Amino acid sequence: MPKNFDFIRVSEQDFNVADEYQAMTHANPTDGAVVFFVGLVRDFNQGEKVKELTLEHYPAMTEKSLASIIKQARERWQLGRVRLVHRVGLLNINEQIVFVAVSSKHREDAFSACQFIMDYLKTEAPFWKKEQTTQGDVWVESNAKDTVARERW
Amino acid sequence: MINVLFFASLREKMKTDSLQLETIENETIGELKQRIMNSKEDWQGTLANNVLAAVNQEMVGDSATLTDHSEVAFFPPVTGG
Numbered sequence: 001m002p003k004n005f006d007f008i009r010v011s012e013q014d015f016n017v018a019d020e021y022q023a024m025t026h027a028n029p030t031d032g033a034v035v036f037f038v039g040l041v042r043d044f045n046q047g048e049k050v051k052e053l054t055l056e057h058y059p060a061m062t063e064k065s066l067a068s069i070i071k072q073a074r075e076r077w078q079l080g081r082v083r084l085v086h087r088v089g090l091l092n093i094n095e096q097i098v099f100v101a102v103s104s105k106h107r108e109d110a111f112s113a114c115q116f117i118m119d120y121l122k123t124e125a126p127f128w129k130k131e132q133t134t135q136g137d138v139w140v141e142s143n144a145k146d147t148v149a150r151e152r153w
Numbered sequence: 154m155i156n157v158l159f160f161a162s163l164r165e166k167m168k169t170d171s172l173q174l175e176t177i178e179n180e181t182i183g184e185l186k187q188r189i190m191n192s193k194e195d196w197q198g199t200l201a202n203n204v205l206a207a208v209n210q211e212m213v214g215d216s217a218t219l220t221d222h223s224e225v226a227f228f229p230p231v232t233g234g
Contacts, residue, residue, distance in 0.1 A: 055233065056160065058158070061211075064211070065210075086234075121233060122232075122233065123194075127232065128225075143232075
């Protein structure tokens with residue numbers, strides 16, 4: 001596997017964090033740090049009890065958009081591997097939605113890049129959540145907090 | 154022709170996921186939004202606020218211009234992650 005390896009997967013399939021982490025560290029003696037983030041479906045959002053959610057995306061654009069976000073992160077920090085897995089389709093409470101992992105020689109770059117990628121993904125990548133709540137189906141509204149988080153970069 | 158796609162809540166509001174429209178030379182995204190909204194009573198106002206646009210899968214602003222065979226997508230602010 002090349003040193004600066006980007007991996008992107010958008011899929012209905014669940015992922016195994018141990019396997020994803022292994023792919024970050026296997027035969028990678030140059031990087032001393034791996035930071036990863038896992039996003040999960042929670043049972044309460046925007047005032048309603050959530051039963052499950054459906055994630056829609058724009059297939060032709062999704063991977064392109066994620067690749068562009070990773071490219072921007074690489075322009076700012078010295079990174080080794082970047083791995084991004086995002087699920088689509090029907091997800092139950094507590095299921096995993098997203099995995100972002102970044103390796104680098106030192107931890108500062110990995111911490112910053114992981115947050116940067118998540119902040120950009122939240123505001124740029126073409127995914128939309130629809131929650132099935134006790135009050136019916138509701139499209140999740142974008143969050144001003146996410147825009148603020150993105151602006152700090 | 155240009156191919157126009159709608160996603161998520163906007164697709165539900167439009168009651169369609171795509172449109173095929175004649176190409177108008179040098180038309181901007183802003184003008185295309187107006188053209189679509191004016192073409193059907195039910196679509197009045199649907200693209201006026203809080204709608205993002207992509208041309209050939211890249212996000213653009215209202216001033217972007219379209220060429221023949223462009224793929225245009227309109228969608229609400231994204232909520233992944």
